[in-house]
Amino acid sequence: MRHTAYLALRDLRALWRQPWYVAVTLVQPVIWLLLFGELFKSVADLPGFGSESYIAYLAPGIVVMSALFSSGWSGMSTIEDIDRGVTDRLLVSPVSRGALIAGRVAQSALVVVVQSVIMIGLALAVGANFPGSVLGVVVLILVAALLGAAFGALSNSLALVTRQEESLIGAVTFLVLPLTFLSTALMREDLLPGWMQTAASLNPVDWAIEAGRSATAASPDWGMVAGNVALLGALLLACGALATQAFRSYQRSV
């Protein structure tokens, strides 16, 4: 536990020292929010869409999407650590193997929380409103953090297996956009083609978006929210186990 905190702090400190990187990570989702908000403004006028403003509909989707984008790069630090010998040095010290993954994942989750808080504030400023309780907003941040942590663990697994920055960039880019578009981030479920609805129901990104949107709505469907949170928790455990396994396979190869 202690080791996890030390390692997560090391990562956060490194992040803090790259202000440009932090700025870009924050600005990018803001651009998505404003750009998509304007671009698809008239979507809200479609029959059957129902929301009073598109940006209010869009906000939870963009919060979750940003979580996905920022945590996807978590594995990059792992590749850098392998190349520099940091990983090997940690492996011959009495640090727990779990903490090496947990530290990175905790860092991803924390970054997502900070990012989400900023995004929600901004969404409110540009006219979105979250009619539900404050608890609902907390749940939205929670599901974004859960998804970020799970995807961070997955990114680290890929990093440990490929050990090449180019391959990781390719894999993450390949995953992120389809996962976002095969969800209700931008478009209400009833208006998606049938096969997309099926795909969305199997898509963890959509679990997080649906849970976050419902939790922040005027009358949340708490049963569905709890179910999706449980699914995301299970996903995080599965990705964590995968990452630990990837670590073992890395160690066998050195």
Next chain:
Amino acid sequence: MKTSLDHAIEAEELVKTYGDVRALDGLSLAVPAGTIFALLGPNGAGKSTAVRILTTLSRADSGRARVAGHDVVGDPGAVRRAIGCVGQRSGVDRDATGAENLRLQGQIHGLRGRDLAARVTSLLDAFGLGEAGGRFVRTYSGGMQRRLDIAMTLVHRPQVLFLDEPTTGLDPEVRAEMWHEIQRLARDEGISILLTTHYLEEADRLASDLAIVDRGRVVAGGSPERLKAELRGDAIHVELGFAAEGAVTAALEPLAGIRELVIDGTALRARADEGARAVPVVLAALEARGVDVSSVTVSRPSLDDVYLRHAGRSFE
């Protein structure tokens, strides 16, 4: 097997294969406690693989090893608490300061609060990094980074230190500085040190015992002095004007007192009890066969000669 009281490191018949490559092929060694031991061999001989197995980073396919009295497979945690290791790749976090690197390493080893702060300060001072401690490691010179590397491995006062090619890539001045540091650690702190190197001079200078590794096995071992003493006589190196293996063999084979003749292109090596007396005889015999000689040197046996003899080829 003897206990850890006698030996800091004991390895028996270690075998490790990567795919079709047999990196270690039954490597055995014993490092007496409190000494500097060198694993000497060319790149690819298996030195680093041995270090990875002894430091619990990698696992041998077969064989057994104990470090500081603990089995590397049975009790890796105890081994990790007892050792420090500087790998070939530095392992410092370049985006953190020297002090931060030391602090994280100390925290991992369970140091806290005031003890940790005191240890970090004393190590920075001991390695001449007192003023640079607050700077990012990426601004350090190669020598400073290596010193930080070593300082980091000492945070928890290890019993056994592994240095995998500690001076590769350093300029001569910094290398001499490192040698000094390594000797000081063994002498003043009583740390047992295993270092790998492909510099003969380094092994000769630092190690009280060494093992020559070739193709994953130890082909010769002992103190540098003993290994050199095993070679009788002086080494004669002749540089020929052109390659003429047949003529050279014919000229020198019949000569009494010339042994261990090795011809490699235009380089000729041989051994004689008294080098100074053998040289005129050798030159005369070569001249009689019409072989051109461009230079001759006579030297006391070096580790290079030891290597040549045990690995059957020259070191470089």
